[in-house]
Amino acid sequence: MVNTTARPDAAEQTPGEKTTVRRTGRTTSRRRGAWAEGHTRTIVSPLELKSRWGRKIYWTLLVFVLLVFTLVFVFPLYWMVTGAMKSGEEIAQMPPTLFPKHPDFGVFADAWKLFDIGTLLKNTLYYAVGAWLFALAVDVCAAYALSKLRPMFGNIILAGMFATLMIPPIVVMIPAYITVTDVPIFGWHLLNSPWAIWFPVAANGFNIFLLKRFFDSIPNELLEAAEIDGVPPWRILVSIILPISRPILGVVSIFTVVAIFKDFVWPLLVLPDSEKMTISVGLSQTAGAVTQNQIMAGLVIASIPMIIVFFFFQRSIMAGLTAGSLKG
Amino acid sequence: METLTVEPQRRTAPRRRPPSKRGRAARRNLSAYGFLCAALFCFAMFAWWPIVKEVLLSFQSTNLVDPPTWVGLDNFRTVVHDPAFGQAWRNTLVFTLLALVCGYIIPFAVAIVLNELRHARAYLRFVVYLPVMLPPIVAVLLFRWFYDPGPGLFNQILDFVGLPTLSWLDSTSTALISLVIVSTWMNLGSGVLIYLAALQNIPGDLYEAAELDGAGIFKRIWHVTIPQTRLILLLMLMLQIVATMQVFIEPYMLTGGGPENATVTVAYLMYQYAFVYGGNYGAGSALGLMLMVALLAVAAVQLRLTREEK
Numbered sequence: 001m002v003n004t005t006a007r008p009d010a011a012e013q014t015p016g017e018k019t020t021v022r023r024t025g026r027t028t029s030r031r032r033g034a035w036a037e038g039h040t041r042t043i044v045s046p047l048e049l050k051s052r053w054g055r056k057i058y059w060t061l062l063v064f065v066l067l068v069f070t071l072v073f074v075f076p077l078y079w080m081v082t083g084a085m086k087s088g089e090e091i092a093q094m095p096p097t098l099f100p101k102h103p104d105f106g107v108f109a110d111a112w113k114l115f116d117i118g119t120l121l122k123n124t125l126y127y128a129v130g131a132w133l134f135a136l137a138v139d140v141c142a143a144y145a146l147s148k149l150r151p152m153f154g155n156i157i158l159a160g161m162f163a164t165l166m167i168p169p170i171v172v173m174i175p176a177y178i179t180v181t182d183v184p185i186f187g188w189h190l191l192n193s194p195w196a197i198w199f200p201v202a203a204n205g206f207n208i209f210l211l212k213r214f215f216d217s218i219p220n221e222l223l224e225a226a227e228i229d230g231v232p233p234w235r236i237l238v239s240i241i242l243p244i245s246r247p248i249l250g251v252v253s254i255f256t257v258v259a260i261f262k263d264f265v266w267p268l269l270v271l272p273d274s275e276k277m278t279i280s281v282g283l284s285q286t287a288g289a290v291t292q293n294q295i296m297a298g299l300v301i302a303s304i305p306m307i308i309v310f311f312f313f314q315r316s317i318m319a320g321l322t323a324g325s326l327k328g
Numbered sequence: 329m330e331t332l333t334v335e336p337q338r339r340t341a342p343r344r345r346p347p348s349k350r351g352r353a354a355r356r357n358l359s360a361y362g363f364l365c366a367a368l369f370c371f372a373m374f375a376w377w378p379i380v381k382e383v384l385l386s387f388q389s390t391n392l393v394d395p396p397t398w399v400g401l402d403n404f405r406t407v408v409h410d411p412a413f414g415q416a417w418r419n420t421l422v423f424t425l426l427a428l429v430c431g432y433i434i435p436f437a438v439a440i441v442l443n444e445l446r447h448a449r450a451y452l453r454f455v456v457y458l459p460v461m462l463p464p465i466v467a468v469l470l471f472r473w474f475y476d477p478g479p480g481l482f483n484q485i486l487d488f489v490g491l492p493t494l495s496w497l498d499s500t501s502t503a504l505i506s507l508v509i510v511s512t513w514m515n516l517g518s519g520v521l522i523y524l525a526a527l528q529n530i531p532g533d534l535y536e537a538a539e540l541d542g543a544g545i546f547k548r549i550w551h552v553t554i555p556q557t558r559l560i561l562l563l564m565l566m567l568q569i570v571a572t573m574q575v576f577i578e579p580y581m582l583t584g585g586g587p588e589n590a591t592v593t594v595a596y597l598m599y600q601y602a603f604v605y606g607g608n609y610g611a612g613s614a615l616g617l618m619l620m621v622a623l624l625a626v627a628a629v630q631l632r633l634t635r636e637e638k
Contacts, residue, residue: 041532042443043548045539062445065452072513073455079481080470092479095488142367151360157368164375166627170574170595171620174602174612175381176374181392183373203370233359262463264577269603280465284581287469296473299466310461314454321518322525 077303084108084296091292111297114290119275120282121305127267127278128260130194131201135256136249138202143211144237148223158212165205170265176200177269196270197260207252210323214248215241251320254313261306382620385613392607403614407601415589416597423508423593424572430512432568435519436561440553442520443527453524457517464514468581471510472497475582497583500590507578507591515571519564526560527553559637566630570623594619 048054083091085103112118142161146154169176180190190196218241226236242249260278267278277285279302287295310317386403390396407413442452459467474481475496483493496506530553538548554561576595579585585592585600594615601612 041535042527042530043440043535043545043553044444045536061441062447065441065445066448069452069455073458076470076474076513077458079474080466083473094479094484096479096481096484138366138370141363145360145363149356149360149363151357151364154360157364160376161367161371164371166570166624167379167620168570168574168623170576171616171623172378172382173595174598174609174616175378175385177602178385178390178392178609179373179378179381184377199370200374202367203373203375205375208367233363237363258461264464265599280463283465283469292473295469299469303462303466306461306463307458310454310458317457318453318521318525321521 080296080303081300084111084293084300086293088291088293107293107297108301111290111294111301114294115283115286115298116274117279117282117298117301120277120279121301123276124261124279127194127197128257131198131260132253132256134198135202135204135207136253139204139207139211139252140242140245140249141237143208143215144233144241146208147212147215148218148220148236148241149233158208161205161208163205164203165209169200173265173269176266180270191270192273192276197267200266201256201260204256207256210248210252210320211245213323214245218244247316247319250313250316251323254309254316255320258306258309258317379620382613382616385610386617387610389610392609399610403610406608406611407614407618410597412585412589412592412597416592416594419504419590419592420573420575420594422504423511423575424569426505426508427511427572428565428568430508431515431519431572432565434512435516436523438516439520439523439527440549442524453521456520459514460517462514464577465581467510467514468577471506471513472582475506498587500587503583503587503590507575507582510578510582511572511575519568522560522564523557526557530556559634562630562633562637566626569626573619573623 044054049058082098082100082103084107085100085105086097087100087102087104090097090101145151146158180196182189188195190199223236223240226240262280263278264280264284268281268284271277271281274282274285283295283298283302287298290298385396387398387400388396389399389402438456442449445452477483477493477495477498480496482496486493494502497503534552534556535548538552543551574595575593576599579591579593579596580599583591585596598612598615598619601608601615
């Protein structure tokens with residue numbers, strides 16, 4: 001199966017794929033990019049779109065969708081940013097103002113201090129980087145072993161790892177918490193330790209699934225020559241497999257980091273010390289004690305890292321989403 | 329690109345200096361388990377053991393200090409006789425149903441519309457996924473402010489249009505729906521993008537054939553689009569149910585389960601047993617076990633359906 005979903009607009013790069021609708025001589029297309037016949041045909045045929053009514057309906061629909069999306073998804077964020085800059089009186093005013101009268105940027109500094117955002121961000125970043133390194137190392141090794149070395153009982157282990165996908169973490173929140181307070185056999189006490197975050201993050205069936213699927217698609221012929229020459233498995237992994245796996249490593253990395261920033265319940269339980277909290281938990285604990293505009297300022301600051309990540313890694317994130325959904 | 333199927337057995341072609349087959353297989357297994365050991369440790373301790381422990385804890389009473397004692401079905405009795413028990417399951421079920429309408433049907437419809445549009449696609453895709461990237465706490469606290477009965481944005485809008493204002497989170501009739509709205513806003517984007525990818529894989533000539541047979545636009549959706557995306561639809565149905573069954577942050581941050589238990593969900597009740605009402609870990613685990621069985625039942629049904637599809 002060809003997977004074009006990783007490049008969402010791949011559909012637009014096949015001008016040879018003409019639809020059977022014959023072009024009438026006159027081409028009225030000044031916007032050739034959008035109306036090109038190469039666009040994969042969808043429910044409505046190009047011919048129907050080009051009729052007078054078709055065009056009218058299309059443009060009305062487009063404007064409507066753009067408006068609704070902007071209102072529903074962008075406007076709340078605009079309200080958050082401007083809400084942060086309003087004064088206490090202005091924020092409680094009815095009807096509300098669309099723009100702050102005297103935008104006050106000092107509130108961000110206040111929020112930074114009140115929420116202790118410096119510490120929270122530093123903690124979260126530390127957990128995220130650690131989780132990223134640890135989970136990637138553990139899961140890549142496991143997926144490589146299961147995909148290429150194929151040990152005895154490998155399939156049973158794999159089934160056990162995939163089975164955890166069926167049971168969401170929150171359902172076993174209590175026993176998991178008890179495990180962290182006293183790890184069986186080893187007797188470690190991991191509360192308030194970053195390992196309480198890092199160990200469970202590495203036990204991620206979804207990462208194993210993505211990585212293994214990618215490694216399975218690497219032809220064995222590539223590795224056999226090296227094997228015959230007696231190159232040890234770890235050298236094969238590092239110098240042959242990892243360089244070709246860059247795209248999938250990117251996807252797994254981003255998902256791991258984003259998950260750490262988004263997670264709430266687990267850090268709430270295992271990192272109770274206010275010096276060790278993540279940004280999400282820290283904001284929730286202090287939100288009751290500060291004013292509305294300071295809360296909004298805190299939220300704005302907390303959103304910025306994720307929005308930047310999304311901006312730069314949009315393509316990888318979308319690829320990972322669709323790769324995961326093709327399990328069926 | 330064609331993927332090569334990997335045969336489980338090693339190639340039996342004679343190699344140079346084979347150090348006996350069994351020796352090689354043993355070495356292979358040894359190095360494989362070397363690579364696996366870290367992952368096995370993480371999974372065993374933090375994924376598999378908690379599942380077993382949940383079952384054990386359901387029949388035990390423990391305070392984490394003294395050794396646990398076996399108490400038979402006492403925990404289950406405690407849980408079932410709790411007045412909040414029925415309410416929590418009802419709320420979780422209602423929440424799941426509402427979230428399915430909002431979070432399952434709407435994204436599919438949105439994806440179909442987006443797939444038809446030829447302009448601004450990148451912008452729309454970016455915007456719809458934006459809330460998914462935000463930490464949930466941001467969405468939840470933002471909406472808490474919107475729901476404010478006084479100067480909150482929603483009531484101001486209703487007032488502006490001339491509709492009666494609502495008390496959103498403070499009334500038993502609207503509290504649960506308010507939580508569903510937040511959840512939907514946060515999670516709509518991933519559904520839309522997954523459906524969009526599935527829609528882009530539908531070959532265009534199917535639509536053409538349907539059109540030649542005289543099928544109108546809605547008929548084309550019914551006879552081509554839906555059958556072609558059925559597997560994804562099934563999978564997403566299950567993922568949605570699993571996701572909404574574990575609603576926690578919304579009641580925790582917005583309502584604390586109130587008003588009058590109107591928004592207590594099963595996951596939230598579990599949390600309360602273990603971490604709010606003086607560490608009743610047994611009762612919490614018993615409730616968790618029930619939720620786990622419910623989810624596994626859903627998963628089993630889904631697997632059956634998927635098998636039949638194929």
